[in-house]
Amino acid sequence: MNLGNGGFANAVMAFERAVRAVDEDAVRSAHRELLDAFRTVSQAEARAAGPQLAGLLDGVPHDLRAHIAVMVGACVERGADAVTCAPPVLANLAEALDEAREFAEYWAAAEGGELPDPASIEPTDFYDGAGVAATLSWWTLDHWIRASLTLMQREAVRRGLTRSTRELLTRRHEAYAKLCGDWRKDLAYALLVLDDEPVVVLHRETGSGYLVRMTGIGDNFQLHTLLADVLIGGGYLPGDAPSAAAAAVCRTVEGRVITRGSLNLVAPDGTWLWNEGTPSDIPVVEGTRMLVLDPPPYLRDWQAGRYFPAMAGELVLERVLPKAEAARWFAHVEPSKDPIETADA
Known part of the structure; x- marks a missing residue:
């Protein structure tokens, strides 16, 4: 069936009617038309459809629900309101x-060994x-994570996440x-992102x-690059600043640019904070996160960019601390600890 111009909007309305009527045969038929019509969806149709489809999620049959969530994410990528779309998608992710954990428990008890490839x-x-729900949740989990990551890359969505929601998703993951053993680094890191x-x-x-x-800022590679850009590139610290292109791809520009480390990120207690970690690793001291910068212990190059490509990153200098204030913070600082020596101790 070719729905022509406005086809996606018509398909969404047909799908909504079927879901609200709790007519499973009609839902499945409308779902096929929805997928077909999405191939030619306009930006205006996607903007309107995202919240409409998100609001229907709980009534969609379990085996189709995650696919609709992915479509909601695709609508958000085309301009749909992410804040409105996020709550039902993230609730379903939880x-x-x-x-999916229940399915993994069943598998461990009944079959043993690694989970099969979905x-x-x-x-x-x-x-x-x-059970149907446990099996289908495990089978479609990647779709739920994919849809949720699309939403969580929007700052407004992250700011709307309560601490309890973050903790719930983290615990269940x-x-x-x-x-x-199926740890999703992308989901774990998205739940750790800090704003403002x-x-x-x-x-x-x-x-x-x-x-x-x-x-x-999604990971410490991005943090490292932006710190060097702001503090070395800004003339506050000695050293080699990253290129303007490397800093730009860590903010909003697409792509990757090779850069070289100019710093070593260290916690106040002297332990190193690895680039592979996240800014949430920075300890809180007297209510504020506190980071120490040392010279790089060895040469290290990497592809500067954003761990989450659709997530705009920023780091700004608010002020230079007066010497007396800096000295008070330095009172919390211990000498840097070589990680190899620490491991051997």
Whole structure:
């Protein structure tokens, strides 16, 4: 069936009618038309449809629900309101993580060994033992994570997430991963992203201190590059600043640019903070995150950019700390600890 101009909007209305009528046959037929019409969706149609489809999620049959969530994410990428779309998608993600854990528990008890590849089996193979909801949640979990990551890359969505929601999603993800080893770094890192977060930064060699504020930084590679751009590139610290192109791809520009590390990120207690970690690793001291900068212990190059490509990142210098204020913060600082020596101790 070719719905022509306005076809996606018509398909969404037909799908909504079927869902609200609790007519499963009609829902499945309308779902096929929806997928077909999405191929030619206009930006205006996507903007309107995102919240409409998100609001229907709980009434969609379980095996189709995650696919609709992915479509909601695609609508958000085309301009739909992410804040309106996020709550039902993230609530379903929390439910899917818990039910996928139930499936993993069933598998460990009944089959043992690693979980099968979802692409290699049909979920009906496990209905009797694991239950429909648990099986389908495990089978479609990647879709739920994909849709949720699209939403969480929007700052307004992250700011709307309550602490309890973050903690719930984190607990359920960790419980699932602990059971089956399927730890999703992308989801874990998205739940750790900090926005509008102040950080006291101390430069050990010069004894200087700075207050910076960061938003939307996905990992410490990105943080490292932006710190060097703002503090070295801004003329506050000695060293080699990253190129303007490397700094730009860590903010909003697409792509990757090779850069070289100019700093070593260290916690106040002297332990190193690895580039592979996240800014949430920076400890809180007297209510504010506190970071120490040392010279790089060895040469290290990497592809500068954003761990989450659709997440705009920023780090700005708010002020240079007066010497007396910097000295008060330095009172919390211990000598840097070589990680190899620490591991051997």
